[in-house]
Amino acid sequence: MTDVVVTGYGATTPLGGDAASTWDALLAGKSGVGTTTGEWVDKHDLPVKISAQLAVDPSEVLPRVQARRMDRCEQVAVIAAREAWSHAGLAVGKDEEPRVDPTRLAVVIGTGIGGAVTLLDQDDLLETGGLRKVSPLTVPMLMPNGPAAMVSLEINAQGGVHSPASACATGAEALAWAYRLLKAGEVDVVVAGGAEACITGITVAGFVQARTLSQRNDAPEAASRPFDTGRDGFVLGEGAGVLVLEREEFATARGATVHGRLAGIGLTSDAYHITGPDPEGTGQARAMEAAIRTAGLTASDVGHVNCHATSTVVGDVGEARAIRKALGDHPVLTAPKGALGHLVGGAGAVEGLVALLSVRDGIIPATLNLDEKDPGVELDVVAGEPRKLELTAAVNNSFGFGGHNASLLFTK
Template identity: 45%
Template sequence: MSAVAVTGLGLVTPAGSDTTATWDRLCQGRSMALLDPELADCAVPFSCRAADFAPERLLGRGLTWRIDRFIQMAMVAAREAVGHARLGPGQWDPARVGVVLGVGTGSGDTSISTYAKLRNGQHQGVSPTFIPRSAPNMAAGEICIDLGLQGPSMAVATACASGGTALVIADQLLRSGTCDVVLAGGSEVARHPLSAVTFDKMGALSRRVRDPEGASRPFDSGRDGFVLGEGAAVLVLERAEHARARRAPVLARLASAVATTDAHHPTAPVPDGSSAARTIRAALEKADLSPADIGHINAHGTSTKLNDLAEARALRTVFSCPPPVTATKSVIGHAIGGAGAIEAAVSVLSLIHQRIPPTANLDRIDPDIDLDVVTKQPREARLSAVVSNSFGFGGQNSVLVLTSP
């Protein structure tokens, strides 16, 4: 089977509530981090929040009340992606359309508020909607209900690699002939007090409380942790034959998608980057491409000391001269389970626009990191193939290779 076609994109991020707004603000290269009222009592009281997201206007008041924010974002992204792909009843067999979404923890805020009621003995105050509002699989389930899809649907949880791993599974569903179309992506609302406190206790969050906008600084010598974010991305993936038969606009091709595991440590990457390098090599081999064919890398780029260094070492291992790199999290923060899908969508947009958005806040690159990181302003480039990396707790790795149509 030829490479899987990407025919639609949908995005909801702190940079904007659709694909166009997100891309435009990413290209400005300015962080969206601000003080967050919901984190006011936390040691790290800032995040990247999707302030422009208006679910009641986009979904209606009743549906917005019934579902949690990570589901709302996923549904809006899915609707945009399907519209972008010019798909709908009559263009698909609903039994052959799947949905695969990466989700890290689901609904933190709902869980926290519900547990507080239980702890205080307020059992009557616990909503019967708690489980369908908060279960990680419900984002995929609600999308199927909304669009009338009857193929396989599931949630994928591989920590910060979840969004990328969702595309790995979608690729398998398409290549096996199980589905003709798969809506694949990820969604997460990571900016709630439980995440803010626990990630801070682990030393993973930036402590630049006086300068939230300058906090996320991947590959910079002064980086001290990531910034919590939120968002969703959905990509419409199709069997090439299906896209061709309906004369679909093909945005890019998913040439390969590979997932591996470090088997090293619960939270830390392999220091020399060898496991990440192994995954990148496997993805290039599956795509039948050489390192020299890759024109750009959308890095995992969390802005933590260990992850950035390990990823840089992996890239130096695979590429004798790594192509230009960018780190999307510098602008929109870390959406955990949604991050890999958002970055895959941004990689497609780089192929479409032949442009690499800049990494924010990179003032002085870490002397131990020998990479060409795009910063300050977008860089025009002739791109035919790009790599998108995602790495997560548990040693989870996903690497995607995307190519021009």
């Protein structure tokens, strides 16, 4: 069976408007968390006033007319996909022949929440102004498959458009489904990833009521603290990450630059609780074991785990326990959410990209705000400064409400 290779990538995040600036900021130890801006903030006076908003607003990138026809989660998906498509060398001029048969090109981009901002805004217009005020584009803007559909229109993908929705595991699960499509030989190229842009009153209020958000309003940059004894919840973020995945034979034939391989995947479910992970980490461990198995490797080959670690009291320790169960004590860990916040449906794709770059470049970003490691985390977590380390393979973990577990394994 063919190997699956990564030939392009793109991102827009709280750390940067593209993949390169995001990676550089992560290595430099910068934070994307700050005080939340928006009209709704003062209106609702919620106890959480911090978030990880985009470093570059979509309005600065997309033409105004095009931006108005898309929900914000669709906007970030298109921005990241355009970068990935160009980075992979697949963008062509108007009169040039495409470098991939459109019927052999698919899109798998998911979102955890989707176009809720559009839904809320249009409902307000209906209530205050009546039917004539509601946009005819309301449904295309709020539907969960909107980001994937918009990207498919951008690149003329006719080999299938898929939209997984598995909460915080969505972006990673999208990459896993792309892997399966390519392994099955159904297509030659898949543009895959995740997107989320739903920092608004109802989502913040819901997470507050679930007691999952940090309330360090006086110190936003120090709020997201994966594995730290002082952690008190995650910071809601927004953004998107997209990878271009190809069958190795196809990539070689067209002379593409290969940045690494998506060598293995693992998808499992806990069937334990709608929001809480299994405290024993059994399902998470099985996902990591499956990723290793599908890659044809052993646990000793995996030198690094890019952790889901959201900065919640229970989740971080549970993941560490699962890693020890699946891989042993030797992998070196990091947790990008200390800097990025939690991008929900976009998290797995952006953090999958971080894991890929760690393997490619031989460097692991530090976990931000890790001042005192929780004694329940009995593993080596990179903190303070990035660590140079030659890696054969790295695992990226993403776990979501509903018991979704997704592990991806990247190699050189």
